[in-house]
Amino acid sequence: MKHLLYLGVLDTSYPRNQRIRCYFEDRLQWTVHSITIDDRPGYLRKSLNLLRSGLAHKGPGVDLILLAEFSLKYLPVALTLRILMNSRLAIDWFVGLYETRVQDVGGATPVQAIATKALDILAAIFGNPLLTDTDSRAEMLKRKYYARTTPIVLPVGASSIYSHDVGAPTSGRWTILYYGNYIPLHGLDWVLDALAQLPLELDWQVRFVGNGLERARIENRVRGARYSERCTFHEPVSENQLVRYISESSIVLGIFGDSPKARSVIANKVWQGLAAGRPVLTRRTSALSEIEPSAEGFLIQVSSPQDLAQRLIGLISNPSYWSTERVKLARTIGPRLEDYVNDRYTALRLALDTAGEP
Template sequence: MKNRSILWWGRFDKNYSRNRIIRQSLKRLNYQLIDFMPLVSEFGFAEAVLRNIKKTDFVWVPCFRQRDIASAHKWCIKHNIKLIIDPLISSWDKRVNEKSNVFSQSYANKIKQRESDLFNKADIIISDTSKHSELFIKDLLVKKNKVRTVFVGAEESIFMPQKTIHKPNNSIEILFYGSFISLQGTQVIVNAAKKMASRSNIKWTLLGNGPDLLICKKLAEASPHIFFEGTVDYLKLPERIHKADILLGIFGDSKKASNVIPNKVYQALACGKTVITRSSMAYPTNIRNAKNGIIFIDPNNPEALKNAVQRLVNNPKSIQISNVSARAIYDKNFSQSIIINQLQKVFSTVS
């Protein structure tokens, strides 16, 4: 039997982790992937016609490519095939609820309506968490039977447990990596670290670059136990994760922050590293009260972060126990086999 084909439509980044994992999973399900990256998103339909792009079984518009949905939909109508979109985020949610942009209510409503119109062109809309599913349904008015959840996960071929690296003098490193956007709450991390200034064996490292980096560096002045590092290449990230003892997720208190499970949480859990992050209903119900592996605290609360770190570092053996739980949580809830199963369910509804 001939493998079914999917046309990946849009000006997408093949190397972005969400796309890499989805593509790997689809290939394991024996789908043939064909890429179409139009020169200009708005004219994608015309270019596809001129280039005589062959009909496939499905069209997939990957994450962040809302601009490509309209032209992909037009092509799907022409060829009578199903359109699947995997936006990962709502651009309306990001622009209006996360960023500090101040829009008039009428303009914010226009942004929302446009995205709602785009999402409703699809036959299936993929979300990465149940909270994003709720947003798509309640705020963007997508029909419930069109929405399916597929977790982001981590690339298990590179994010995997390793033997613990022995460190001298009982030193412990707390690591955050990210893009220093407000959702991540990096100032919460710096303020928590400052509360533990007397613990000279504890090193806090913030890795990456972004809008709040300079603010964090200013906050961290005269704090010799707080360090900053530049962005690490994606393929070198697992090695950097394993050099640390405890990983940090996100701590922002925005509605957007409450809807996501960030890449760094998946990746740390896959590496078998304990993660501290803000509490959120986006996580599966069976791990929301976890005491090991992943530790949840209230958002925007430096004191709570300090206390969570302190409990772990006061009993170093508890970190090793917690690390085992971290990978177990990943395997049970977010592994690639689970993602593949979720994708199978998606295609069973449109086949």
């Protein structure tokens, strides 16, 4: 049996981490050793603990080291283990350091900008296989980050819990659901600008779920808006509760940011909302073309806040939207998307079978 060292795991329940780990365990029959990141602060402390924990698996042998999503900053640790353990190194280039720290969050010093960009490039160069989540990002890695191998696209997908029991919304009103972090990537100002254009004569409400840097500012904007009584704010919830929220909702909102990352990813909630058979409204990007054929019209791309408002009005004004035929169609979306994801994962199996020595 082969062994995978899954290095720098931030959260074993995170959808992408869960799916990749299960693929190795269930489909490939590998033994997976997940090395999680120390909760205590300090980059050096975390790095040394990852190195120490990784080396503890040197005895039985490791066939592949996989640097986890969100962990490109620990590339030096991964490269050290690759040499000491004479193992191949795969890298999940899911979220770049530069695009997050510099382009999304902002406020980085010139030195931090150079360092994050350098780590991103080195990760793209040394990953073999090199993993990412969309064709758009795979092309970006070849064009801007000098990837030496063709990146393997492993789509995010959605857990079967979202498509388990698809039906018409259980709420009597048109409920618009936003969930996730309050960060620039999600472009919530677009959402608020669109909500300001919705007629109050229509029966609609908005549920915001999540937390993050911009939550206070967004809540303040809503408090001063004419539609404030239509909105409720909720703390982050468990996945089971999130599934219930989606089943109660009529519409799921995606992301509306305009950063390079926002234009090249397909967010978790886009996958989850579609799998649950809900129309998902999200900003138009080239990345979404990859799943549009499987979405059967439930994926609604918009190009401006005005466009978003008009699409929302069109849905809310249609009392017969959730017809029996619509519900039947909604139940097919999850399986269609899952078939697409499984097809893309075959490339990983082929890469593991044919890749050369470390």
